Amino acid sequence: MLRQYELVERVLSYEPEADEAMLNRAYVYTVQKHGSQKRASGDPYFSHPVEVAGLMTELKLDQETIVTALLHDTVEDTLATTEEIEKLFGADVAKLVDGVTKLSKIEAMGENERAAENLRKFLLAMSEDIRVLLVKLADRLHNMRTLHYIKSGDKRRRIARETMDIYAPLAERVGMYEYMREMQLLAFEQLEPEAYATITGRLAQIRSSEGGQVDAIALSIKQALAEGGLKVEVSGREKHPYSIWKKMAERHVSFEQITDIMAFRVLTDDVDDCYRALGVLHRTWQMIPGRFKDYISTPKSNGYRSLHTALIFENSMRMEVQIRTHEMHHTNEFGLAAHWAYKSQERPDGQVGWLRDLIEIVDASHDADELLEHTKMAIYQDRIFAFTPKGQLFQLPKGSTPVDFAYAVHSDLGSLAVGAKINGRHMPLRTELANGDVVEIIKSKNASPQLSWLGFVVTGKARAAIRRAVRQKEKQEVAAIGRELFDEIAGRLPSKIGKKAIKDAVQRLGLSSEDELMRAIGTAKIDDRQVMEALVPGSASSLPEPENWPKQERAISIKGLTPGVAFQLGECCHPVPGDRIVGIRHPGQGVEVHAIDCLSLASGVDADWLDLSWGERTTGAIGRVRVVLYNRPGTLAEATGIFAGNRANIINLQNTSRDELFGTYDIDLEVSDLAHLTRIVSALRASDAVAQADRI
The missing domain is CATH 3.30.460.10 (Beta Polymerase, domain 2)
Structure with a gap:
């Protein structure tokens, strides 16, 4: 272990104007604060921050970084506070120490959650000052050098896996190959001892x-x-x-x-x-x-x-x-x-771009698993080079596609992409790019990221952005569905509902806003009875309980048709009671009933158009939904359970496509009306088994 005077002399050898008194204070402070604490090796705990500081002197880093290395564990492991450190060593050191400090309150989390939360804080702190990363890497390297003293094999392997997945790749991304190689070797010894x-x-x-x-x-x-x-x-x-x-x-x-x-x-x-x-x-x-x-x-x-x-x-x-x-x-x-120039605040070329991507990934990731997945993609993959038509160079992982390239250029460009030219030729968005390709992204202001892109993109930034966009789109659709259902529920109440009643209902249901109420209705988190009771207390008491609902009938009647005229519901749009409908009558044939917005009617139909509406008997209609399920055991069973729970009979089920990630199914359901079908789609979207659900 470095002695106090040895550490100070090292710093003064390359930074003669360093504050010798502050370095001495920091050394004494960490020794006093850690006191009699011991490491797994039996050494005094303060030997660890001193050795980390020694690693920083080998890189000839500035005095603030050396002081940060000495103090980096004091807030977590001793009675020291960030405020005390700021008072004694300045705001910059306090901020750096806070950025490096491990989170002591995340031990109760699962392994992925713990690693992801640690990584999230670390990346955000690193975005403000890269010295946080340099100290953290030295901290992890020294911990890996003493890992063999830890008795628990599971703990050693967990630390080694985190090092291999996160810290060694980060060392590679900032070019610290000596650190990367030693971390990998020490982690490899724990993870694959026989090899x-x-x-x-x-x-x-x-x-x-x-x-x-x-x-x-x-x-x-x-x-x-x-x-x-x-x-x-x-x-x-x-x-x-x-x-x-x-x-x-x-x-x-x-x-x-x-x-x-x-x-x-x-x-x-x-x-x-x-x-x-x-x-x-x-x-x-x-x-x-x-x-x-x-x-x-x-x-x-x-x-x-x-x-x-x-x-x-x-x-x-x-x-x-x-x-x-x-x-x-x-x-x-x-x-x-x-070559980090702290005094002039000059950042090395290339550092800002990938770090900015990592911060975008932190913001876009939905949970711990996504954050770890996207970050690993962003920091540890072999690279290729591709160019914009104007000659701007972008480095991407091997296997990247035009969608990955578009998101690398700018997040907005990725979201608007509808096609691509590679070396002047129109190519599919899933085409794998080669070294030296010139890529031109074709965009449309009406475009939006597609869920299917997740099947071929390889960059963490693209995957995170697509998932965020898809979730946002689903949230908007769910809110719109919830609004429609709300209007239908409110229409059954004895009096008109005003803004105050809605505000009171939100409070009674323990929700934060009207939008949250609509999303809760759209995702079937609350049912009709709860909504009605929240809007007008006592109004739901006369409704039958769900288990006593009457059985469905199969008869459908249409108003606007001459008695005895045969009709058929359109196979192209599958209208259900609640849709606005129109009749198409061809000479010598019966009447086809279509939803008013059916695509087959968009270009005009050479036939008589009849203004129709649903009659009193409106049960037993067939609605068609397209469901994209995650390709894992039990997802189809969960979807069919949703149909059964919503009293919908499956008339036909067809698997239209399947790949490693998703399976797509077109399903015909016997439903009572549009509200019934909408509830089913909402319930599907709320399921973890379902990636996407839409009415066809």
């Missing part, structure tokens, strides 16, 4: 049996480049054990089939020498097609810059070579922390 032991053991065998082969190859590369007139540094290493395991899992191959276990790094003085070195290596050894990547001309979103190539060395041995300048190497290893 970890096997791979590290095999690497040790290779190291001992092949002696200094890595050094020998590195020397060969250096000599070849020297003969080409280049002065460079060359180093070699075996691939990261987790990287090897991931490649084995993705390619379904054994360790022996992994041919590029060794990787070499070439460091040059300037960018021109990088490309000259690449030319020398490609002339000296055969390159492997498809493995060359130029991250100098098109850097990654985290600022990573380097040339990557793969070569075939002697005896058909494959090796990966990375070529970069010394400056690029320093930035690549420590990313955002390597």
Whole structure:
């Protein structure tokens, strides 16, 4: 553990004007506050914040960040308060400490809820000051280094999984590859102990049996480049054990089939020498097609810059070579922390965009599972490059579609997309984009995100935005349905209902607003009796209980027809009592009854039109609904249970489409009237088994 004077000397070595007194106060404060607290290892607890501060000095971060690292656990684990820290160390430090502090009150939540809530607070704090992320990553790295002291295997695996899913990807996104690799290795050891032991053991065998082969190859590369007139540094290493395991899992191959276990790094003085070195290596050894990547001309979103190539060395041995300048190497290893300019508040290029996307995802996500799913998508996927017609470059995950691209350009563009041109050709929105594609989004002001898009989009931002839009649309539709049902319920009351009666009803039902009342009616959370009783107390006492409702009849009568004239309800629109209807009479045929807004009537029909209305007998009509169910066991049974609970007979059920995510069904139901059908649609939309429900 760093001693007090050692930590201060480290900071002063790169920031001579640092406030030495504040650094000393912070060190003493954390020691006093944590007092006799112990870590699982048996060490004093304050050794942890001191080591985190030491990691921050290795990155040469400013004094406020060092002080934050020293204090980051005091508010959660001691009697210290944010107000006290602000008084002693200033508002900026207090704000940073609050951003890094773990939430102590979320232990009662489920695992996903706990992780999501932690992540939500973390991302929001990080959006205000990226130093929150840097301290948090160092905090997690040190905790991972001491994870083996925790006795509970389940707790170790939970922490390792959270590290692998959230913190290692975040380290990668800000270019802190040293942190990312060490986190992954330590988490891999806990999550896949057998695979970890096997791979590290095999690497040790290779190291001992092949002696200094890595050094020998590195020397060969250096000599070849020297003969080409280049002065460079060359180093070699075996691939990261987790990287090897991931490649084995993705390619379904054994360790022996992994041919590029060794990787070499070439460091040059300037960018021109990088490309000259690449030319020398490609002339000296055969390159492997498809493995060359130029991250100098098109850097990654985290600022990573380097040339990557793969070569075939002697005896058909494959090796990966990375070529970069010394400056690029320093930035690549420590990313955002390597060039963060706090005093001038200059933010590195590329940092703001992906962070803004993460904050949008936080705002759009509906629950813990969605937040974790969308965030993982946003921070940890291989990338491709695509361009707008004006040449603006966007980095996207592999497998992205024009919809993902549209949301990457702007959320509004994604919501208005109706089509796309890829390299000048009209292509479906589900088309997978390739590197270098030029994408033009065709939009319409009347368009809206479609639920079916969730079947092919891959970015967290797109998925979160689509789900939010679909929920908002359903909320509006439910409110409109609720308003119609409310009007029908109010019409049965003995007197006209005014605004005051509605306001009083909202209060009696314990709701917050009239809109919430309409949504509650639309989603069948409250029934007719409750609404009537809330509007006019005592008015529902004369209504029959649901279980005593009379049985449905099957007869339907139509007013406006000559007695004895045959009629048929239109198969195209399936009108039910309550719809406005019109009759179409063709010569020598009966009368077809259509809803007034039937699409088949929109272009005009060469026949006599009859003004019709429903008669007294209006039961037993057939209504058709389209239901999109989540593709998981029990959802169809839950939907049919809703029909039974609403006393609707299923006349016909047809599965029209099915994929990995959803199943779509067209269902004909025997209903009494429009209100009956509307209640069923509302109940379907309120079900967790149903993704979408609409009357056809």
